[in-house]
Amino acid sequence: MSTAPPAQIILSTSRSFGLVAIACGTQYSRARRALDETGFQQIPGGASASPLTDGLTARQTASTLVHRAHEHGVTLTTSTRPYLGDIGHQIAAQLPGAWSSHPEIYSHPAWQEDLVPLLWDRGDLIHSVEHQRVPYATVLRNDTGTHLLLIERPGHSSEYVVGAFGPDGFDDNYEQAHAPRSVVLPAATDLAARAIHETFLPAYHRAVHHRRLDTVLSALEHIREEHLAWRAIKESGRSSDGMPLTGSRLLPELDGAFAEHAGLAFRNVLEHAPALLSRCRPALTPWPQDAAALDRLRAALTQIQETTAPDRALSSIPPPTTTGELAPGRSGVSALPVIETWLADSEAFERQARAAAPGGPVALAAPSPRALTARPAPPTMPGSSTKNR
Structure with missing residues (x-):
């Protein structure tokens, strides 16, 4: 620095x-x-x-x-510039939607370092925060949860740099593959607001979409591997060390272990899939027949939401205990039909979610997203025949 x-x-x-x-x-x-x-x-x-x-x-x-x-x-x-708090306020006032600005001071250099793990950027912003002295900044926030950081561009007399904090629901923002690139802004606040609205925010929303999708698909892939191993052991009648399962206590323990492992990974699906599903418009894609699969996926998520208090939908899948062991409980087992539905229809979900990326042809032609509230008739949840679907 x-x-x-x-x-x-x-x-x-x-x-x-x-x-x-x-x-x-x-x-x-x-x-x-x-x-x-x-x-x-x-x-x-x-x-x-x-x-x-x-x-x-x-x-x-x-x-x-x-x-x-x-x-x-x-x-x-x-300084040759006006107070950055005023600049942030003027930019926020000219952005579409409800935006606010909040000045921040990083008097000690160590305070500035605290920003690094919070920023989600692969451009000038993260480079400046890591290698240049940035004693103050302004945070821009809107009513949908987007948080941006505005700084004076180091080494320049009039330009600014804006980039993003990591969106809610994610960890490990640093050097994250889908991170958007911060942009350089001119001194004129009306032009700066236009650059944020027309250039940075569209790229940011595309990045969030792809990060959500990658997170959901990674979770499903992990669950699928566990699911295949679980099925193979049950169909062989023997555990991984060759011990017979019939008539032993190992079988329910095996089922419970898979349910808990799968449930933990499925938390990422519960967190990020609803936003992705809300953007999908199968009728506007070459695969309109995927609509039935998406309805099943929505119904499966609604099943969890309706059987759990609204503010505890994610906590219905238990986290590990403080000792590092998986917490025993019935929630992981009860979520198995939902998980298996998502495994069965994951191909259609991926296809439609990729087509619905912001800025793509489907997104440009689609109306505003509908909330994940309508629940179609629940499908027959797959059981032992899931592997054949």
């Missing part, structure tokens, strides 16, 4: 707050002390400000700050 003074005050101007000061550096407390002694007041987001009501007051404030900074060994830096 690039070096910076141990105690620094960065000054910028704001139409709302006047003279804005940001204390930063490994010894940022000295910078804050200088600001407090000068009469600066803290504003939302962690910066400090002094009103510029008239020229005489402004000159007196500047003179006092210079002396206090010198006394405390603080470096004063004047």
Whole structure:
């Protein structure tokens, strides 16, 4: 990370707050002390400000700050840009939908490092946060849960960079394969808002779609491998070490172990599949016959939702215990018909979900997604004949 003074005050101007000061550096407390002694007041987001009501007051404030900074060994830096909190507010106001902006200060360099695992990016944003000093930023949020980070582009006098935080429901955002690429924004806030709306957000939503799909398909593939091994052992009548299963206690234990393992992996399907299904429009694809399969998949998910409290739909599949062992319970076994339905119709799901990617021909022709609420007649859940379907 690039070096910076141990105690620094960065000054910028704001139409709302006047003279804005940001204390930063490994010894940022000295910078804050200088600001407090000068009469600066803290504003939302962690910066400090002094009103510029008239020229005489402004000159007196500047003179006092210079002396206090010198006394405390603080470096004063004047930014060529307006206060970033104002820029974020102006951009948010010009984005379609309900957006808000929230300034953040990373006074100590270590605070900036906390951003790295949270960002979902493979462009200038993550590179800047990892290798350049970024003492402040603005978070842009909308009412659908999208969180963006806006920073001043390091090494440039007027440009900005915007990228995304990882979406809800995922971990391990760092160097994630589907991560969108942050974009450079111009200084004009109307052009910056247009670039976010027309360039960055469409790429972001495509990336979320593909990440969801990859997560669901990986979970189903893992379950399928476990399912095949489970079926093979049951049909052979012997466990993996050759011990007969008939008349022993191993058979119910085998069933329970598969149910719990499969249930844990199926949590990713419960988390991410509904959003993917809501975008699917089989009638607009070359495979309209997939509609019946998608109805079965929706019904299977609804079955879990209706048999569990709405806020506990995911917790119906139990997590591991604190000792690392799988928690015993009936929920994994009860979810088996749902899991087997998803295994049987996974090919149609993948085909339709890929066709429904944002920006594709189906997405462009489709109406707004419908909620996963309508429940068709439940299908006959597959049992021992699943492998033949």
